[in-house]
Amino acid sequence: MNNWQLQLAKAITKIENLDFQALADAARLPLDDSSVHIIGVTGPPGGGKSTLCNQLIQGLAVSHKVAALLVDPSSPFSGGAILGDRIRMQALVSNPNVYIRSLSNRGNAGGVASSLVSILRLLMSYGFDYIVIETVGAGQSEVKIASIADTTLVVSVPNLGDDIQAFKSGILEIADIFVINKGDLPGADSLYTSLRESAQSQRQGWTPPLCQTVATAGLGIPELLAEIHRHGQWLGKENRLVEKRKLAAKFEVLELSRMLLQKHLDTVPAEVLARNLNRKDINLLQKLDDVYGELLNIFSEV
Amino acid sequence: MAPIRVLMAKPGLDGHDRGAKVVSRALRDAGMEVIYTGLRQSPEQIVLAAIQEDVDIIGLSCLSGAHNSLFPKVVDGLKAKGAGEIVVFGGGVIPEADIPGLLASGIAAVFTPGTSLEEIVSWVRKRVKNHHE
Ligand SMILES: Nc1nc2c(ncn2[C@@H]2O[C@H](COP(=O)(O)OP(=O)(O)OP(=O)(O)O)[C@@H](O)[C@H]2O)c(=O)[nH]1
Ligand SMILES: [Mg+2]
Numbered sequence: 001m002n003n004w005q006l007q008l009a010k011a012i013t014k015i016e017n018l019d020f021q022a023l024a025d026a027a028r029l030p031l032d033d034s035s036v037h038i039i040g041v042t043g044p045p046g047g048g049k050s051t052l053c054n055q056l057i058q059g060l061a062v063s064h065k066v067a068a069l070l071v072d073p074s075s076p077f078s079g080g081a082i083l084g085d086r087i088r089m090q091a092l093v094s095n096p097n098v099y100i101r102s103l104s105n106r107g108n109a110g111g112v113a114s115s116l117v118s119i120l121r122l123l124m125s126y127g128f129d130y131i132v133i134e135t136v137g138a139g140q141s142e143v144k145i146a147s148i149a150d151t152t153l154v155v156s157v158p159n160l161g162d163d164i165q166a167f168k169s170g171i172l173e174i175a176d177i178f179v180i181n182k183g184d185l186p187g188a189d190s191l192y193t194s195l196r197e198s199a200q201s202q203r204q205g206w207t208p209p210l211c212q213t214v215a216t217a218g219l220g221i222p223e224l225l226a227e228i229h230r231h232g233q234w235l236g237k238e239n240r241l242v243e244k245r246k247l248a249a250k251f252e253v254l255e256l257s258r259m260l261l262q263k264h265l266d267t268v269p270a271e272v273l274a275r276n277l278n279r280k281d282i283n284l285l286q287k288l289d290d291v292y293g294e295l296l297n298i299f300s301e302v
Numbered sequence: 303m304a305p306i307r308v309l310m311a312k313p314g315l316d317g318h319d320r321g322a323k324v325v326s327r328a329l330r331d332a333g334m335e336v337i338y339t340g341l342r343q344s345p346e347q348i349v350l351a352a353i354q355e356d357v358d359i360i361g362l363s364c365l366s367g368a369h370n371s372l373f374p375k376v377v378d379g380l381k382a383k384g385a386g387e388i389v390v391f392g393g394g395v396i397p398e399a400d401i402p403g404l405l406a407s408g409i410a411a412v413f414t415p416g417t418s419l420e421e422i423v424s425w426v427r428k429r430v431k432n433h434h435e
Binding site: 017 | 304307327330331337339347351353384
């Protein structure tokens with residue numbers, strides 16, 4: 001019964017570890033399956049993302065197969081990580097419709113792991129109907145999730161200091177749905193008001209709705225699920241989802257390329273790099289640009 | 303250089319996870335990825351989580367005294383699900399007299415409260431490395 005989970009789990013590990021064969025195998029799997037809905041959940045540390053995901057997954061898994069990818073940050077010192085999001089999802093582990101996997105961001109800025117899109121391809125091939133991604137607790141720059149997920153939920157909570165300041169650059173713009181969690185705490189109403197004023201503008205024909213939840217009590221979850229479905233249906237029209245997935249595939253190439261460059265850079269001592277950047281006989285950046293350009297000629301063949 | 307993946311779990315009904323957290327942090331600081339699953343896990347839940355997370359090794363912490371029944375259930379559960387290669391170690395308040403029985407039931411090592419973190423970390427590293435070779 002858990003045989004497929006064993007297999008899937010091992011395949012994800014290979015992708016995470018950037019095993020080239022595993023990445024190439026994943027790249028051959030389609031990303032354009034429109035029957036799969038990818039839901040991203042981002043927001044401040046401790047905002048209740050995991051608790052909320054637990055509720056969403058429980059709701060979705062009643063009649064669907066659901067996979068969850070829970071991303072936590074790696075330690076910049078050791079590279080290790082404590083991945084603790086599962087604590088909020090204990091009841092889901094024995095649900096046969098649910099597969100949960102914790103991932104370290106492996107030092108990647110932006111709230112997700114570089115190999116995430118490749119993992120999504122793999123999950124799609126296992127027939128999941130929904131894939132829920134919880135990002136690293138977001139400051140202001142963890143916006144990569146919007147390039148990957150079909151529907152991005154931005155979670156905010158009352159009393160984060162000055163509410164909107166905390167969500168300054170970028171994070172408001174990526175929301176397809178705003179979730180005001182911890183609605184049981186004082187300040188939820190004023191957060192609602194300020195979010196409605198400053199964030200509810202139409203983008204390409206979609207006005208992000210505001211949902212209020214108390215994730216710990218399961219309040220507001222049916223309404224939130226309804227909005228997620230409504231956004232999914234909106235995406236299904238006018239080729240929107242197809243376009244979104246194309247962008248996700250491009251993002252995958254970008255992330256993996258960056259990751260590979262990083263891998264090589266990390267093997268050269270910083271002072272050697274700096275010295276060679278200064279060299280008179282060779283312009284390092286020009287060289288990089290040439291090499292990339294040449295390489296991309298191959299990728300640009302139509 | 304794939305990081306070692308560890309599942310830290312607390313089977314049983316006691317509500318103290320300080321020890322498990324301290325060990326988790328030490329393993330993280332040694333470069334490992336530690337999935338922390340929280341309190342009051344049944345052996346079945348631990349087995350399923352370990353499979354989904356594709357961990358190399360499971361650390362069980364138990365202070366309630368129920369280790370003799372709970373720890374072996376995890377080992378047996380893993381075997382039954384085809385994941386018998388996952389190493390299981392244990393820790394907590396465990397009487398010396400219980401240790402031989404636990405080892406015989408497939409627990410790879412038992413660390414009692416006096417054990418240093420360095421010792422645990424280096425044991426995990428060595429055990430998983432041997433295992434991968
Ligand atoms: N009062 C209240 N507390 C909540 C609510 N939702 C979550 N919490 C609590 O907030 C704390 C953090 O919840 P998590 O779900 O772990 O938050 P998170 O955003 O996943 O945290 P990180 O992954 O560490 O960034 C926990 O103690 C939850 O019980 C809510 O609606 N109301
Ligand atoms: Mg979380």
